[in-house]
Each structure stands twice: as structure tokens, then as C-alpha cells.
Amino acid sequence: MTDLMKSFLTGIESELQKQVSRLDAPRTKEYLEMLTYHMGWTGEGAGPEATGKRVRPLLVLLTAMAASGEDQQTSQFNWQAVLPAAAAVELLHNFSLVHDDIQDHSDKRRGRPTLWVKWGMPQAINAGDGLFVISNLSLLDLAENYPAETVVKAATILQNAALELTRGQYLDISYEKRASLGAEDYWPMISGKTAALLSACCDLGALLGGADEATQEAYRSFGHFLGLAFQLQDDILGIWGNEVVTGKSTASDLVEGKKSLPVLIGLEKKGRFAARWAGGPIQLSEVEELAKLLASEGGYAQTQEMAKQMTDMAINNLRTASPQGQAGELLLNLANKLLRREA
Template sequence: MSIQMYFDRYLPPLEAEMRLVLQTDDERHAGLYGMLRYHLGWVDQSFQPTSTWTGKRIRPVLCLLSCEACQMDWEQALPAASALELMHNFTLIHDDIQDNDETRRGRSTVWRLWGRPQGINAGDTLFALSQLALSRLIDRGVPSTTVISASRLFNQTCVLITGGQYLDIGFESREGVMVDEYLAMIERKTAALVACSCEMGALIAEASIKRRESLRAFGRHLGLAFQIRDDILGIWGNSEVTGKPVGSDIVRRKKSLPILHGLARDEQLRHLLAQATLTPADVDRATELLQACGSRAYAEELEKAHHDEALAALEVADVHGAAAQGLYDLAQKLLNRAQ
């Protein structure tokens, strides 16, 4: 079965599970839930149903694939997959506020439409709903001890993510951030949730500790490779595919992996990025300098190294069958993605 066939198989019941969690009978809260549905891509800003891109849904698919690869009915893990996606989206709502981002997925962000206070509240609500989504594992017949373990894993991961965000916010006002510091940050902010998604599927399948740890390692390295690929695309991606301007991370002076690598090696780049404003010519020049000092090659090599580590961990997990092949195929797809 191709990886796209798994997405086609998993996503409709996943969306249905998420919609169940986001139901409310209280008309006084209709606007709040409308904001959440808007962020998830289900409605427009007038809360009318719409068809728009809802995001990659990588994390819940990894959870369901991992569960099935461990020889358990993947539908058992749907509440957890839903919870993981809702938690991810809670972090995005808050990220947009903290980063002053006015657009996401080609649309205005929640805070931009309804203000920062309502945006914060919407994110808080989505986090609470993610907990309720996870508790629905009981309704699927998952043993209560497993549900408690899943809740512990879920919340430990949330603490890691918010810790990573704390580091990332701190980097914004700091000079001389090192590559190693950046990698430690993305391991928490990005890779932790991917690792959790893979381990969660194995946990619900009541897999062995060794298999759980191996699938967690698979997810950790996959998450690191995923973020590094994002960093590469933020400078060298095709704007028609990514939906972002060429060199967008340079314009924002984002402390991404290639930029930190380049700043540590090129005085001209440091001087250029210290300017108050950057012209299109400045962005082009910065891109050339990053290429010349080996920052792109460094990032691509590190991405490949983490991708290879992910595949090695998947082999140690010793999972078999079509879903195991799906995990491998998804890892390959993420390595070669252009968006």
C-alpha cells in the first residue's frame, strides 16, 4: 500500500474524531469553537464551511501507522491521534501570537482576526480539548492503565514543547546563538511531538519497551530531519510550492540552522544581516554567502544523517508488514519534500 493510500485511509476517520471533540451545544461558546474550527481549516472567518488546506497531519498518521505496525487495530489509536493533532494546533495558535505572524496556510491567523486575548484563549481551549480527546481512548476499550501511561507521555511531551518554545523565544533577543543550542531547542519544540506520536501508537498497541523506545527514536530523528528540511526550504525553497517568499527566513532574520551556521563563519553575512532593512538584492547576496560558506551543504548533510538514524531505529524496532513499510515510505517522502 502506498503512503498516500494510508493518508486516504486514516484521514477521514481522524477528521471525524476531531470534529466530535469540537462539538458544543452551548450557543454562548459558538464563537470560540468557530475560531478553533477556522484554525483547523473547516470553516471561513464567518464560520461557514469551507474547503481549504488543513495541514500535513503527519503526527497523527505516524501514530496510527506505528499502532498498526505493532499489530494492533489502528482505530484503537484514533483518540490519541486526534489529541496529538489538536495539541500541535494549540501550539501553532500560540506560536502565531508570540511570533506576530499574521498568516498561516494562506489565511489570516486567529489572533489577527479576533485579537490576541481571544487567540490566547482559543489556544488554551484547544489544549484542554486535546486532553479530552485523549481520554476517549477508554471508549475504544483501551485499558485504563494504558490510558494513564498515554496521558503521562502526552503531558511530558507538552512540557518539552513549551520548554523548546521558551528557548526559541529567548534566542530572538540573543546574539551568538550556537548551532548546538539550536539543535537542542528543535529537539524539544519539534522532534518531541513526532517522537511522542510514534511511541504513542506503540504504547496503545501494548508493544514491548524495546519496540516503544525504538519507535520513539525513529520519531525523534525524523522530527529533527523534518525541521532541518523546513529550515532549508525557508531559504532555498520554491516560493510557488512553499507559499513563502524566496529567502523568507533571511528577511525575518530567523535563527534557523543554515543561518546560524553561516553567521558563525562569515563576517560579511554578519554585517549584512545586522542592517536595519534588507532589500531583495541583500537577500540574494545573503543566500549566496550562505551557499558559499557551506551552510546549505551542512544542513543537508545533517538532515540526511538524522534521516539515516531514523531508518536505523526503525530497523531495530523490528516491525513488519504493510504499515511498517508505510513508516519507511513516509520517512522517505519527508526527506524529499519540497513543501
């Protein structure tokens, strides 16, 4: 890892801790503890495994520096000034995870018991709400280093992404009860649940790096397609990833009943896969055979093709944005890593 990435990650973690410490008061120690536990800093299993990779705040910082055209070695781009926005997107993401875990009744997150399992559903709803509020407050801290006009623009980007998140979440939950689903139901859900926030990260970075409007638009589109491509790769690995197929992991999306694109393609075919899906929860013992069946009905190839298209769109938009310097290279590296491409 480069020194710059290390500095970014240290800066992000420290800004996140500063923001969450707003709850550090005598009567709300336990409330604070819920948030520091969820963020991966405290409690059983705390540590790097529990924090997640901080991909979203990294995107904000890298985009900001790459868009500023200033390389750290040669100039004075003040990336610390961007940290409140980087923390804001990570806090927004974590707010959505806390509520998601309640809505999905998930008892584990990054290998640890979820918030609602440890503190109960009412407190977990409230802790999620708290993360969202602190995300909003964090973003407003940009005012220390940016003109108010820029802060209002940044807040609008963040809130529009948040609204998209809730739209995607609404669709995801509503699909549980929908009798018939097809591939076309996938895109609006995933645009909201995954792409909107990654797009907002790049949009914010470009804004705070001082990009012109056309460049900002290119970064925004890069983030959007990066999000879609990343999700499609994730969908493929969730069914045909090595660990999943060999049964080393119980985390097959088929067992979890996740409405990923391959599954929706299979349902649309109304063939043997769709018939089995309609027959109730998938067992671990069926996973390998069912994955093969779904591939034979086109689920693998069609998703792979879409992933390729979205990846190309992401990379093309990133080229248009023309990221500069070391941060620009790191941004391309991060994108390639997320898209599991060879560099």
C-alpha cells in the same frame, strides 16, 4: 493514496470534529467557530489547503498498526481505538500554532488570516488554551478501549512532549534578544519545537499497538530523528528551495529572520553573512545573493550533512523497530516523503 490512508484521514478528521464539538453549546458558538476556523473546517478559505496534512495523527495510527504486527487485510487491529490519541497530538500541535502565531505576530497561517487577527489577541490566547484542554480530554477517551494503566502512560508521554514544546518555545523567543548565537543553540530549541511531538506520536503509536519496550524505544527514537531531519530539510528549503531562490515566493527564512541551522552556522562564522545579519532586517532583493554568501561560508553543506546524519538515524531506528505489514510500508513511505528522499 491507498484505501487505508484514506480511511485513516477520514477517521482522523471525524475524531477531531467530535472532540472540538465539546464546545457546541448555545452560548459558546463563536468560541467553537474560532476553533473550527483554525482547524480549517469553516470560514473563508476552509478546505484541505487549510487543514494541514495531519502528519502527526497519521504517524500515531501508522505506528500503532505497524507495531501491532497486524495487517488490516488479515486481521482485526482496531485502529479506530487509537483515534483519540491521534486527535490529541493534532490538537496539541494546533494549540501550539495558535499561540505561536500570537507570539511571532504572524498574520497568516496556511494562507489565511490567523486567529488573533480575526478575533483579537485575548480570544486567541483563550482559543489556544481550549485546544490544549480538548487535546487532553481527547487522550483520556482512550479509556473507552484501553486499560487505565495504558491511558496514564499515554497521557504522560503527551504531557512530557508538551513540556518540551514550551521549553523549545521559550528558547526560540529568548533568542530574539540574545546577542550571540551559534549552532549549538539550535538543537535544544528544535528538539523541543519539532522533534518532541513527532517522537511522542511514534511513542504513543508503539504503546497503543502493543509493542514491547525495546521496540517502543526504537519507534520513539525514529520519531525524534525524523523530526530533526525534517526540520533541517525545511531549513534548507527555506533558504535554498527553488521558489525561494528564484524569488517566486516571499517566504524566505532570511527575510523572516528565522533562526534556522544554516543561519546559526553563518552567525557562528562571524564572517560577511553574520555582519549583514547584524545590520538589520533582510530585504527580498538581497535574498539570492545572501543565500549564495551563506552557502559559501558553509551553511548549506554543513546543514545538508547534518540532515543526512539525522535521516540515517531515523531510518536505522525504524529498521530496528521493524514495522509490519501494509502500515509498515506506509510508515516508511511517509518518512521518505517527509525527508524528501527518493523511496
